[in-house]
Amino acid sequence: MVKTKKIMNERISKAINCSTPDRIPIALRIEYAAASWAKIKFSDFALNPLMASEALEKAYDDIGGWDAVDASWTLGTRWVKSEAAKVEIPGVDFSDEIPHRIIEFPVMKPEDYDVILRKGIYSLLTRMIGRLGRKFDEDIERDIFTSFAPIYKHWIEDRGVSVLRGGMVRPPFVQFSMWRTWRGIANDILSRREKLKEVSDVVWKDLVKIGENQSKIVGCNYVFIPCGRASATFLSEKLFLEYFFPYLKKIVEELVKDGFTPRLHCDADWMPFLEYFLELPKKSCIIELGLETKFKQAKEILGDHICIYGNVPTNLLFAGSPFKVNEYCRKLIEDVGHDGFILANDDIVPYNAKFENVKMLVEAGKKFGKVK
Amino acid sequence: MIKINQMSALEEFFADLDEKLSINEIKKRMKNGEKPEKMLAETKKGLRIVGERFESKQYALIEIEMAEELFKTCVKTIETLSGNKHSNHQDKSADRILEHSDTTDRG
Numbered sequence: 001m002v003k004t005k006k007i008m009n010e011r012i013s014k015a016i017n018c019s020t021p022d023r024i025p026i027a028l029r030i031e032y033a034a035a036s037w038a039k040i041k042f043s044d045f046a047l048n049p050l051m052a053s054e055a056l057e058k059a060y061d062d063i064g065g066w067d068a069v070d071a072s073w074t075l076g077t078r079w080v081k082s083e084a085a086k087v088e089i090p091g092v093d094f095s096d097e098i099p100h101r102i103i104e105f106p107v108m109k110p111e112d113y114d115v116i117l118r119k120g121i122y123s124l125l126t127r128m129i130g131r132l133g134r135k136f137d138e139d140i141e142r143d144i145f146t147s148f149a150p151i152y153k154h155w156i157e158d159r160g161v162s163v164l165r166g167g168m169v170r171p172p173f174v175q176f177s178m179w180r181t182w183r184g185i186a187n188d189i190l191s192r193r194e195k196l197k198e199v200s201d202v203v204w205k206d207l208v209k210i211g212e213n214q215s216k217i218v219g220c221n222y223v224f225i226p227c228g229r230a231s232a233t234f235l236s237e238k239l240f241l242e243y244f245f246p247y248l249k250k251i252v253e254e255l256v257k258d259g260f261t262p263r264l265h266c267d268a269d270w271m272p273f274l275e276y277f278l279e280l281p282k283k284s285c286i287i288e289l290g291l292e293t294k295f296k297q298a299k300e301i302l303g304d305h306i307c308i309y310g311n312v313p314t315n316l317l318f319a320g321s322p323f324k325v326n327e328y329c330r331k332l333i334e335d336v337g338h339d340g341f342i343l344a345n346d347d348i349v350p351y352n353a354k355f356e357n358v359k360m361l362v363e364a365g366k367k368f369g370k371v372k
Numbered sequence: 373m374i375k376i377n378q379m380s381a382l383e384e385f386f387a388d389l390d391e392k393l394s395i396n397e398i399k400k401r402m403k404n405g406e407k408p409e410k411m412l413a414e415t416k417k418g419l420r421i422v423g424e425r426f427e428s429k430q431y432a433l434i435e436i437e438m439a440e441e442l443f444k445t446c447v448k449t450i451e452t453l454s455g456n457k458h459s460n461h462q463d464k465s466a467d468r469i470l471e472h473s474d475t476t477d478r479g
Contacts, residue, residue, distance in 0.1 A: 102478060168479050178478055186437035190391040190445075228476025234433045267476050272429070347477055 005160025008067045012162045016261060017283045018304040018340030024333060024369030026362055027068035027164055027309065027344040031075060032099045032351035033358070034059045042351075043091025046076025046100050053151045060161070063359045068162035068342070069155065071220070074148050076100055082141050084108070084128035084179055099351050107131060108179035110192065113199045121206045128179065141210075145217040152218040164263055164286070165224040167214030169207050169251055172200035173243045174229045189239065196243065204247045208254045215260060222286075223260045225251065231268035233292065245276055256284045263309075267347055268292055274301045283307075291346050296335040304340055311346040312361050317353040322360035329364035338371050379421070382411060386418025387425070389438050391445060394418075398449050408454040415446045 011025035035045035038055035045052045052073035060069065079087045079100060086103035090096045107128045115124045122138055129136035145167075155161045170178070176196070177185040188196050211223045228234075230244035252262045264277075267290035277287060278301075288309040289298050295311055302308060312332070316325055329343065343365040349358055382401070385393040398411055422439040425431040 170479060174478075182434070182437055183441065186434055187441050189434070190389065190438050190441055224479060226477055226479040229478070231476070232429075232432060234476075236430060236432045236435055239432075239434060265477055265479070 008160055009162060011067055012342070015340060015342050016286060016307045018307060020339050020371055023371055024338055024341055024343050024365060025067040026365040026369070027070075027162075027342050028066055028349060028358065028361070029070040029072070029345060029347070030056060030059055030349045030358070031070075031072045033349045033353045034072065036351055037062070037355050041091055042096050042099060043089060046089050046091075047080065049073040049077055049148060049151055052076075053154070057159075059355075059358075060159075062355070063362050065161075066362045066365070068164050071148070071152070071163050071165045071218075073151050074165075077144060077148075081134070081144050082129075082136065084125055084132065084136075086132060104181050106179075106181045106184050108176070108184070110180075110184075110188070112179075113192070113195050116199050116203055121203055121210070141214075142217065145214050149218050152220050156220065162222075163220050164222045166218050166220030166222050166260075167211035167216075168224040168226070169211035169255070169262075170226055171230065171244060171247045171251055172203050172207065173247070174226055175207065176200075177229050189243070200243065200247055204250055205254065208251055212255065212258055212260060221260045222263050223255050224263050224265060226265045228265065228267040228290075231266065231270050231292075232272045233268035237272060240273055240276075245273075249279060252280050252285060256281045261285060264288065266290065266293065271297070274298055277302060278305050280306065286342065288344070288347075295332065299336045299341070302340075307340045307342060308336070309342040309344050311344070313346050314348075314350050314353075317345060317357045317361070318350045320354075320357055322356050325357045325360040326364045329361060330368050333365075333368045338369065343369060379417075380414050382414045383418045383421065386415055386439075386442060386446065387421035389422070389435060389442060391442055394442060394446055395449055398446060399453065402450070402453040408450045411450055412447065415443060415450075419443055 007022065011021040011023065014021040015025050032042055032045055034055040035042055035052070038058045040051055040055050045055060050073070052075070056069060056072055060066070076089060079085065079102065080089065084107045086105040088094060088101045088103065090098060090100060108124070112124055112127070115127065126136050152163055155163050176188070180188060215221055215223055225248070227248065230240060235244060255262045262285040264285060264287045266287055269292040270289060271293050274293070282305050286307045286309050287302070289295060289311055291311055291313055295308070299308055312325065312328055316328055333343065345361065379387065382394060382397045385397055401411060402408070419439055422431060422435060426436055
């Protein structure tokens with residue numbers, strides 16, 4: 001058992017280091033699908049971290065185990081208690097059969113940029129979450145993450161499974177586009193671009209500290225960085241270079257310097273921007289690429305610089321068959337090779353995914369991912 | 373793509389999504405007694421150029437959103453300065469709410 005745990009951790013480490021593991025590591029981000037398979041209520045999965053973890057563990061054992069999971073047990077609790085966002089919870093705000101929803105709502109006002117400059121990010125978070133009728137401060141956040149820590153410990157120490165998300169850092173543009181909404185951030189780029197830059201210059205380091213602190217509390221050094229809203233789908237190259245990439249670079253460099261492993265979640269189209277990622281610290285992070293970014297070409301561009309992660313399509317997992325999943329994985333591994341690659345589902349395993357398809361992803365990874 | 377030399381200053385400022393220069397240009401020309409309809413037409417042309425830049429991938433979705441917002445600001449400025457609070461302008465494009473299919477993971 002100890003040996004198995006060591007091998008699983010080594011696989012992930014070698015993939016991040018872009019060297020050759022004994023086989024390609026497999027990671028799955030399973031959320032509400034685990035609740036469906038375990039036949040527990042979505043509301044329980046969203047709001048009860050222990051029940052969510054148990055549902056995930058049942059899936060893990062029924063499938064036969066794999067190398068790394070996402071911290072799905074934190075999901076609903078985080079969104080409901082520590083995020084400045086309107087969230088609707090299954091079984092509470094609507095029927096219990098679909099996952100939680102995040103509502104695009106302008107919780108941050110234009111004048112709030114100055115609150116960050118004058119009083120800091122926590123002051124703004126407390127105000128914004130207060131506007132949504134909830135209480136929040138640093139102590140509350142610490143208590144939330146402390147409550148997750150035993151579950152992380154179970155997965156990492158008892159089961160020997162890597163958890164690829166401790167804390168989270170949203171780069172300033174991504175974070176502001178959520179708090180201000182798309183319309184709000186579009187207006188900010190038009191009317192208060194200097195303010196946006198001034199605040200971004202200040203806040204990125206505070207956002208890093210928050211993510212690092214969350215990671216330290218739960219005992220997991222992977223830091224999740226959602227980037228999708230800065231993809232070529234949403235930003236031109238000019239705005240990408242002005243409002244996003246310089247801050248992402250600083251964030252990743254700071255995290256790596258402090259001993260954390262950034263996991264860049266890059267859904268939507270990143271093809272035109274991929275070469276910029278060669279400016280990030282070498283062999284130090286994971287980049288998750290969605291279907292809109294061509295995986296084979298991405299590997300050619302990023303080479304042995306960054307470990308790529310992905311990307312068995314969502315639709316294949318709910319509408320495909322085990323045969324099709326097997327073929328997709330075989331071809332993907334053939335295209336990408338064994339080094340610097342984590343085989344995973346694209347984004348999130350859909351809540352209505354077929355169990356046998358997800359199981360086949362793992363089996364195909366174990367079969368075709370072996371280094372001969 | 374429409375070339376720069378075919379554009380008026382207002383069209384160019386709008387197409388570059390420069391709010392400050394666009395509004396200053398409108399104010400300057402309104403002061404000089406130019407017809408609001410002409411500026412409105414140029415603003416619409418600027419909007420079309422933004423669309424072309426989106427098609428050629430020079431712009432992405434955020435620029436479309438910015439163009440909508442800028443168009444509304446320009447129309448409001450023209451209406452206010454011309455004293456026409458109840459404009460006959462029938463173009464409702466500025467009132468359209470852009471529905472993004474933003475399914476990106478926010479964490």
